Amino acid sequence: MDVIALSWWQLALAAVMVVALAGCTAAMRLGVGRSLLIAATRTVVQLALIGLVLEALFAAERLLWVALMALAMLLIAGREVMARQQRRLRGGWAFGIGTLAMFLSSFAVTVLTLTVIIGPDPWYRPQYAIPLLGMLLGNTMTGVALALDRLTESAWRQRGVIENRLMLGQPWQEAIGDIRREAMRSGLMPTINGMAAAGLVSLPGMMTGQILAGTAPGLAVKYQILIMFAIALGTGFGALAAVAAGSRRLFDSRERLRLDRLAPPRK
Amino acid sequence: MGAALRLEALSIGALRGVGLTLVPGEVVCLSGASGSGKSRLLRAIADLEPHKGEAWLGETPCASLPAHQWRARVMLVPAESHWWAEWVGEHLVTPPAEADLAALGFTAGVLEWEVARLSSGEKQRLALLRAITVLDQHPGEPGALLLDEPTANLDEATTRAVEAWLSERLRQRGWPTLWVAHDREQIRRVAHRHWQIEGQRLVEREPRPWT
Numbered sequence: 001m002d003v004i005a006l007s008w009w010q011l012a013l014a015a016v017m018v019v020a021l022a023g024c025t026a027a028m029r030l031g032v033g034r035s036l037l038i039a040a041t042r043t044v045v046q047l048a049l050i051g052l053v054l055e056a057l058f059a060a061e062r063l064l065w066v067a068l069m070a071l072a073m074l075l076i077a078g079r080e081v082m083a084r085q086q087r088r089l090r091g092g093w094a095f096g097i098g099t100l101a102m103f104l105s106s107f108a109v110t111v112l113t114l115t116v117i118i119g120p121d122p123w124y125r126p127q128y129a130i131p132l133l134g135m136l137l138g139n140t141m142t143g144v145a146l147a148l149d150r151l152t153e154s155a156w157r158q159r160g161v162i163e164n165r166l167m168l169g170q171p172w173q174e175a176i177g178d179i180r181r182e183a184m185r186s187g188l189m190p191t192i193n194g195m196a197a198a199g200l201v202s203l204p205g206m207m208t209g210q211i212l213a214g215t216a217p218g219l220a221v222k223y224q225i226l227i228m229f230a231i232a233l234g235t236g237f238g239a240l241a242a243v244a245a246g247s248r249r250l251f252d253s254r255e256r257l258r259l260d261r262l263a264p265p266r267k
Numbered sequence: 268m269g270a271a272l273r274l275e276a277l278s279i280g281a282l283r284g285v286g287l288t289l290v291p292g293e294v295v296c297l298s299g300a301s302g303s304g305k306s307r308l309l310r311a312i313a314d315l316e317p318h319k320g321e322a323w324l325g326e327t328p329c330a331s332l333p334a335h336q337w338r339a340r341v342m343l344v345p346a347e348s349h350w351w352a353e354w355v356g357e358h359l360v361t362p363p364a365e366a367d368l369a370a371l372g373f374t375a376g377v378l379e380w381e382v383a384r385l386s387s388g389e390k391q392r393l394a395l396l397r398a399i400t401v402l403d404q405h406p407g408e409p410g411a412l413l414l415d416e417p418t419a420n421l422d423e424a425t426t427r428a429v430e431a432w433l434s435e436r437l438r439q440r441g442w443p444t445l446w447v448a449h450d451r452e453q454i455r456r457v458a459h460r461h462w463q464i465e466g467q468r469l470v471e472r473e474p475r476p477w478t
Contacts, residue, residue, distance in 0.1 A: 158351075160347070160349040161349040161350070161351045163315060163345075163349075164345060164348060164349035164351075165349075165351065166315060166334075166335070166338060167313060167315070167338055167342070167343045167344070167345065167398075168338070168339070168342075168397065168398065168401050169335050169336070169338045169339025169340075169342070169401050170335060171333075171335045172335070178351060252317075254314055254317075254334040255333070255334035255335055256314065256315055256316060256317070256334070257315075
């Protein structure tokens, strides 16, 4: 591969331009200069750290380390799903359901992709496993969080409708059926739109990165398609699990709508 | 036919140990100050809120049936109805009989009406009809009605028409009915018995307490 090595002074050049941008916005009193600089600094520190970790992981190539890394990523993703909900289920359920959905969406799909489709040797080879998992977690997180947020928010807003349907003798699954469908739709829409527009509106990030790093476009395209299918699978099954578990938790064993199980929205 | 509706030591909110038996076809009116817990009592009987005590329909205790089957028999019609689909007809499990529609002042065309165009009075009458069609699905089985101010949005003449239609249906099918009402004239017209919520208890009033 004929990769042009990127040196630190070249990155510094880009950094100087970001600082210049911050200077311009400060001069125009737009009030974003500070957050721009903080975000840029975080990017450098976080990516540098993860780079170090990945280098160490790649060098060691031990299943235990890969598994620990994956677990940490999963828990952070579960926490993130919970944090993005306005009205979350109380008592650890928001975190539990979020993490379970992320486990299904990303873990299962990553392991499946690694063992059945890509087949590196060993199958957990960190060079493949960690970026794949990271990409899946990052992309499916949005879908799962959107679906759950829509579910709890709609249930709260449409309490009267749900209860009136219960009064008419409908089972809870039917009473919340429309809301479940809506939640699934809003969770899956970004992924479906992304697939529909891929290559037309923008070149997907992973493919662009691979091409910049010297991979032949044909191969990069294949990997991109694989990733997009994996993301669609992960988002779909993750959102499905989250909506199924979340909506079940909104009702008790006597099929009563229990909105007291939702925490009030955060300000 | 028809079965009694029996409340056994039902407690919810401020109400404590409510015990009451409605014989088949009987209408019991329930009154009480705003916020005294009338609606919550109905919700407890329909098992929509956690509560203490038990409700029975004939020999069947609420807890012995899946909750949705209980609610399909012990039918609560709330004070404010809610609609989830675009057209009236989509909310009815079966097309209602012409006679029922006519008695409530509608024709069969109402099924094609848009829900968004309904007035509050039309909604209230259609919500009653919607509930009754569910009960009518199983003509052989016992049922009961819990009505939360079913005529609150209706004018005098329509109120009378709805009362007449309901009374006739209740008599035919033998449904015991708990009817939340404020209007003393209405209570006098429809009730066999009248209970009032006072503090934590239900107190029986004369059927004609104000005459």
